[in-house]
Amino acid sequence: MIGFKKKMFKKAGLPPGTLIHVGEKKAEKIRIQLFDYDETHVQERELEKIEDCFPYKDSPTVTWINIAGLHQVDVIEKVGNHFGLHPLVLEDILHTDQRPKMDDYDDYLFIVTKMLYNDGDENRLLAEQVSIVLGPNYIISFQESEKDIFDQIRDRLRKSKGRIRKMGADYLAYSLMDAIVDNYFIVLERIGGEIELLEEELVTDPKPDTSQAIHLLKHEMIFLRKSVWPLRETINVLEKGESDLIREKTIFFLRDLYDHTIQVIDTIETFRDMLSGMLDVYLSSVSNRMNEVMKVLTIMATIFIPLTFIAGVYGMNFKYMPELEWPWGYPLVAGFMIVLGIGMMVWFRHKRWL
Numbered sequence: 001m002i003g004f005k006k007k008m009f010k011k012a013g014l015p016p017g018t019l020i021h022v023g024e025k026k027a028e029k030i031r032i033q034l035f036d037y038d039e040t041h042v043q044e045r046e047l048e049k050i051e052d053c054f055p056y057k058d059s060p061t062v063t064w065i066n067i068a069g070l071h072q073v074d075v076i077e078k079v080g081n082h083f084g085l086h087p088l089v090l091e092d093i094l095h096t097d098q099r100p101k102m103d104d105y106d107d108y109l110f111i112v113t114k115m116l117y118n119d120g121d122e123n124r125l126l127a128e129q130v131s132i133v134l135g136p137n138y139i140i141s142f143q144e145s146e147k148d149i150f151d152q153i154r155d156r157l158r159k160s161k162g163r164i165r166k167m168g169a170d171y172l173a174y175s176l177m178d179a180i181v182d183n184y185f186i187v188l189e190r191i192g193g194e195i196e197l198l199e200e201e202l203v204t205d206p207k208p209d210t211s212q213a214i215h216l217l218k219h220e221m222i223f224l225r226k227s228v229w230p231l232r233e234t235i236n237v238l239e240k241g242e243s244d245l246i247r248e249k250t251i252f253f254l255r256d257l258y259d260h261t262i263q264v265i266d267t268i269e270t271f272r273d274m275l276s277g278m279l280d281v282y283l284s285s286v287s288n289r290m291n292e293v294m295k296v297l298t299i300m301a302t303i304f305i306p307l308t309f310i311a312g313v314y315g316m317n318f319k320y321m322p323e324l325e326w327p328w329g330y331p332l333v334a335g336f337m338i339v340l341g342i343g344m345m346v347w348f349r350h351k352r353w354l
Contacts, residue, residue, distance in 0.1 A: 019073050019087070022095045024144070030069035031146050035157050036061050039166050042157055050075050054082050056138065062169050063138040064157075068146040070094055079140065083108075085133065093142050096129040100230040102237050109134040109245055111173065111234065114227035115180050116187050117149060125187060125220045127227070130180065134173045134245055141176060149183045150176060170250045177235070178257050184228065184264045188271070191217060195274055202278060206285045214279050221272045228268060232261045303344050307337050 032047040038061045047053055056063040070076065073094065080090040089110050092098050103110040111132040119126050128144040153175050156164050164175060194217060201210050238246060239254040246254070314323070314333055323329045 019077055019090055019094055022097065024096075028069075030067060030072050030075055033066045033068070035064040035066075035154070037064075037157055037165055038062065039160075042160070042165065044154075044158065050078050057083060057135075059137065061137070062172060064169075064172055065138065065140045066143065066150075067141070068143045068148070070096065070142060070144055076142070083133070083135070083138075083140065085110075089133070093131045096144055098129060098131075100227065100234050102234040102241075104241065104243055107135070109173075109238075109243060111177070111238075113177060113180050113231060113234075115143070115149060115183070116224070116227060117147075117183055118187055118190050125223065127223065130176070132173055132176060134169060136245065137169055139169050139172050139176070149179050153179060167249070168247060170246050171253070174250055174253050174257065178253075178260075181231070181257060181260050181264065184224070185267075187224070188264065188267050191220060191271060192267075195271060195278070198278060202281050202285060206282050211279070211282055214275055214282065218272070218275050218279075221268055221275060224268050225265075225272070228261060228264050232258065232265060235261055299348055303341050306340055306344075310337055310340075 030050075032050060032053065034043075034045045034047055034053055034056070036043040036045075036056055036059060045052075050067075053063075053065050056065070065079075067075070067079070070093065076090055076093060079085070080087070084107065086105060089103070089105070092110070092112060098112045100114060101112050111134065113130050113132070114127055115130045116125060116127050118124070130148075131142040133140040133142075153164070153172075156162055156175075164171060194213070198210060198213055198217075201207070235254060235258045239251055239258060310333065314321075314329075323333075326332075
């Protein structure tokens with residue numbers, strides 16, 4: 001929350017449409033990758049300058065321009081000026097804390113999604129914003145870093161696998177969103193494995209670290225829920241919208257993508273309920289363990305109360321105590337104390353307090 005306030009502070013007092021990068025710098029330099037293709041050919045290029053992609057705007061083929069890195073505001077501004085993007089669209093692209101959404105600007109559609117993936121080194125959840133501009137024959141995607149999950153799509157374009165080269169830009173936009181949603185299942189699979197391990201640990205030997213792990217997973221599930229719930233609405237609007245940029249053939253695939261999103265949401269809700277129950281089990285386990293410790297200490301104190309009383313009485317050493325001169329006084333008192341302690345232990349076991 002503190003980090004979010006610091007990010008928002010950059011935009012405080014500025015007019016709408018002001019272009020300023022709000023977020024972390026996740027790339028040293030901007031990487032511009034271009035795919036231009038139709039059913040018979042494909043061209044792949046790494047562009048040095050953003051101006052090199054401008055001639056493809058009116059190309060009869062389908063063009064995918066992927067821009068990785070958002071910290072150079074002038075590059076984003078040049079793209080917006082050439083492709084006629086609204087200043088508020090450019091502002092949302094540079095503001096990386098956007099919720100998933102879809103805006104229809106007649107000539108193009110603007111889609112915001114959250115790309116989530118597992119960090120293999122630290123086994124934690126990483127996220128970045130992916131903004132997609134869908135035009136009549138082009139796709140412009142904006143990422144925060146070079147790392148993404150679109151390699152399979154690039155491979156399908158290179159090798160003409162499936163129907164991607166036979167369809168239009170709307171199908172490419174669907175493919176990008178489908179890759180993002182499919183990767184949610186991989187993230188959930190990792191979280192499901194961690195939940196199973198935590199369940200075993202709760203049953204066998206719950207530790208303070210267990211509670212911390214549960215809280216971390218709950219935070220991840222909250223972030224997942226915030227990322228997926230608005231995406232469901234976005235896909236639903238794309239499916240039922242009246243934009244001419246979405247062809248009827250692509251609508252069938254969007255329905256399937258909507259079903260996948262519902263599956264992700266159901267899994268998230270299930271995991272959230274499981275984690276809440278696990279936290280309750282952990283607290284109950286800790287409470288039961290504390291009760292067991294307190295029961296043992298209470299029984300020990302109860303046994304020693306009469307023994308302490310007897311020892312206190314015979315430890316007063318008054319001159320005229322009647323038992324003070326008895327030759328067998330000490331053995332008798334000690335034996336009585338032993339018998340009393342053993343008798344109390346037998347009584348406690350009979351009452352099943354031990």
